[in-house]
Amino acid sequence: xxxxxxxRIYEQVRAAARRGALxxxxxxxxxxxxxxxELARYIAAAMExxxxxxxxxxxxxxxxxxxxxIHPDVTAVRDEGHKILPVDTVxxxxxxxxxxxxxxxxxxxxxxxxxxxxGRCQDILLKTVEEGPRYxxxxxxxxxxxxxxxxxxxxxxxxxxxGAAETAAEDGAMLDRALExxxxxxxxxxxxxxxxxxxxxxxxxxxxxxxxxxxxxxEVCAAALLRQYGRKAPGIYEEMAERLAxxxxxxxxxxxxxxxxxxxxxxxxNVGVGHMLGALAAELAALLPAKQKEK
Ligand SMILES: [Zn+2]
Numbered sequence: 013x014x015x016x017x018x019x020r021i022y023e024q025v026r027a028a029a030r031r032g033a034l035x036x037x038x039x040x041x042x043x044x045x046x047x048x049x050e051l052a053r054y055i056a057a058a059m060e061x062x063x064x065x066x067x068x069x070x071x072x073x074x075x076x077x078x079x080x081x082i083h084p085d086v087t088a089v090r091d092e093g094h095k096i097l098p099v100d101t102v103x104x105x106x107x108x109x110x111x112x113x114x115x116x117x118x119x120x121x122x123x124x125x126x127x128x129x130x131g132r133c134q135d136i137l138l139k140t141v142e143e144g145p146r147y148x149x150x151x152x153x154x155x156x157x158x159x160x161x162x163x164x165x166x167x168x169x170x171x172x173x174x175g176a177a178e179t180a181a182e183d184g185a186m187l188d189r190a191l192e193x194x195x196x197x198x199x200x201x202x203x204x205x206x207x208x209x210x211x212x213x214x215x216x217x218x219x220x221x222x223x224x225x226x227x228x229x230x231e232v233c234a235a236a237l238l239r240q241y242g243r244k245a246p247g248i249y250e251e252m253a254e255r256l257a258x259x260x261x262x263x264x265x266x267x268x269x270x271x272x273x274x275x276x277x278x279x280x281x282n283v284g285v286g287h288m289l290g291a292l293a294a295e296l297a298a299l300l301p302a303k304q305k306e307k
Pocket of ligand 1: 060061062063068069070071072073074075076
């Protein structure tokens, strides 16, 4: 399975699978060639995997069947003969969703090209996506989220895959923001921390950006912790790592890293960005020593 550029999303899928929190309706977006099909199969495997430990194991019979495209409960929906899926096909699929899975835990429908779903198809699908059986899952693959109507989109968690150019630019921007957060932590000021996270929220941080931000912040704090154990931090955040190491204790840094890790794992699924940043501000503030809370 191709992880590479988007390995964070793969890690988040594993974390969500561990918590049993894989959402039943997912919108996988990204440019052509960004690996939407591979990710969809990976998620389907995570839903069907029968291994006792981390899912997907990619080794059990269920995982291998999903990977080979022969799992009876995982349906790839695509019609080479039509530009738009025939209405009858969509109706049949909705009826099929109500028949219990053959051998797996879930019944999964992968819409490999959501451009094949016009408004009429999506209207038919809506009710099943909204209130279908608990075991049914729907994965919509699209270059553009706008291909899916707001009615269905509002039911979906979007996972945004990135191409090479986007990855470098977004990571750079998020590292800058992570350094700003670390600066607020160094100053030990709860008010600065809260207002900074509030500003981020109002800047309408998107879910994938939040993930990149949390991940970059965690890396800088981890570098600071290494610094305290006498190991040098990687070049780009050496200076900030050193400041953090001076201003915070090992216990504080470990607590912060733990919070950032937990939020990062959850950031791909089921939590609104605003809600998450509010909780993050409160959790981080609780770790700052009392004397630093007042100016
Ligand atoms: Zn497995």
